[in-house]
Amino acid sequence: MTTHAPPKKDRGKKYSISDVDKKTLTFMYRNIYATRQFELKCVELYRQGLIPGYLHLYLGEEAIAAGACAAIGPEGYIVSSHRGHGHCISKGADLKLMMAEILGRETGYCKGRGGSMHISSKDNNNLGANGIVGGGIPIATGAAMGIKIKKSKQVVVVFFSDGASNNGVFGESLNLAAIYNLPVIFMLENNHYAVTTPIEYAAARCELAEKGQAYGMPGICIDGNDAIEVYLETKLAAKRALNGEGPTLIEAKTYRHGGHHVNDPGLYMDPDILAEWKARDPLILLRAQIDEDQARRIEGQVDAELEEAVEFAKNSPKPSVEAFLAEI
Ligand SMILES: Cc1ncc(C[n+]2csc(CCOP(=O)(O)OP(=O)(O)O)c2C)c(N)n1
Numbered sequence: 138m139t140t141h142a143p144p145k146k147d148r149g150k151k152y153s154i155s156d157v158d159k160k161t162l163t164f165m166y167r168n169i170y171a172t173r174q175f176e177l178k179c180v181e182l183y184r185q186g187l188i189p190g191y192l193h194l195y196l197g198e199e200a201i202a203a204g205a206c207a208a209i210g211p212e213g214y215i216v217s218s219h220r221g222h223g224h225c226i227s228k229g230a231d232l233k234l235m236m237a238e239i240l241g242r243e244t245g246y247c248k249g250r251g252g253s254m255h256i257s258s259k260d261n262n263n264l265g266a267n268g269i270v271g272g273g274i275p276i277a278t279g280a281a282m283g284i285k286i287k288k289s290k291q292v293v294v295v296f297f298s299d300g301a302s303n304n305g306v307f308g309e310s311l312n313l314a315a316i317y318n319l320p321v322i323f324m325l326e327n328n329h330y331a332v333t334t335p336i337e338y339a340a341a342r343c344e345l346a347e348k349g350q351a352y353g354m355p356g357i358c359i360d361g362n363d364a365i366e367v368y369l370e371t372k373l374a375a376k377r378a379l380n381g382e383g384p385t386l387i388e389a390k391t392y393r394h395g396g397h398h399v400n401d402p403g404l405y406m407d408p409d410i411l412a413e414w415k416a417r418d419p420l421i422l423l424r425a426q427i428d429e430d431q432a433r434r435i436e437g438q439v440d441a442e443l444e445e446a447v448e449f450a451k452n453s454p455k456p457s458v459e460a461f462l463a464e465i
Pocket residue numbers: 219220268269270271297298299300301302328330331332397
């Protein structure tokens with residue numbers, strides 16, 4: 138059995154807020170705030186019938202993407218999942234092109250053909266989201282193999298969740314990454330659910346970080362709602378990877394703020410546990426570490442950017458039937 142309660146904090150011993158420079162703090166806050174507002178806007182547009190398909194929201198999990206992307210920098214690669222808006226935004230995606238993609242417009246990242254679950258942006262070293270659960274894990278391992286062959290000083294972070302860690306490709310990829318000492322960080326966003334299935338139903342052993350040790354790499358468990366902790370631990374893992382010391386499995390504990398997707402009210406989630414996690418909202422936790430004026434400035438900039446993105450997407454054309462047919 139496992140508990141869904143938030144982790145108990147004892148951060149002080151290992152590192153402190155002074156280990157993170159101001160620029161990094163504001164960079165992470167910008168990305169958490171942008172992801173939160175972007176997704177809330179998506180829900181609004183979805184309810185207006187402007188977004189086709191599903192939307193898997195990252196609300197409550199934003200600190201993981203923000204911390205990890207800040208740690209690997211622009212030269213690092215990421216591979217994302219079906220719950221990928223936060224990964225894309227934290228890796229520097231253009232909100233206009235993202236919004237256009239989600240609204241199925243020709244001007245989007247994938248010309249409106251992919252939608253929410255298939256955004257990739259080569260310019261930002263984002264190798265793409267994936268509708269196949271666990272599908273990104275071997276892609277990231279392959280990318281890390283490429284980096285090793287090319288001897289370029291880079292690292293790959295792949296984001297996936299607890300459900301994916303029960304898939305076969307998880308074990309195969311960790312094993313390969315360990316025997317070849319590949320520069321990849323397996324970022325397991327343990328939000329405790331795979332759709333409606335709680336992790337303790339699907340895994341006999343819920344201490345997921347231990348699976349790293351089982352495959353011969355460090356496996357660490359961190360507080361995924363604390364962007365600073367995510368940043369510092371990912372930085373350590375990246376340093377090991379860049380030194381040729383191989384992969385790391387990071388289990389970042391977190392919780393969805395709602396159901397599996399936009400139309401799932403999440404009635405199976407314990408409201409008391411959910412309230413405990415919401416009280417540890419990653420956005421509020423990081424905002425408390427930032428100067429009030431600066432936080433407001435960032436929020437104003439993001440709000441304007443988002444407004445522009447929505448206008449851009451709404452005013453962009455949908456792909457024509459002829460264009461679709463020409464691609465078959
Ligand atoms: C290979 C595969 N199996 C099943 C599905 C259907 N499916 C979509 S999301 C999901 C749950 C994934 O859970 P988890 O890996 O914990 O990710 P989370 O939704 O929590 O981010 C499932 C089973 C799928 N898309 N791909």
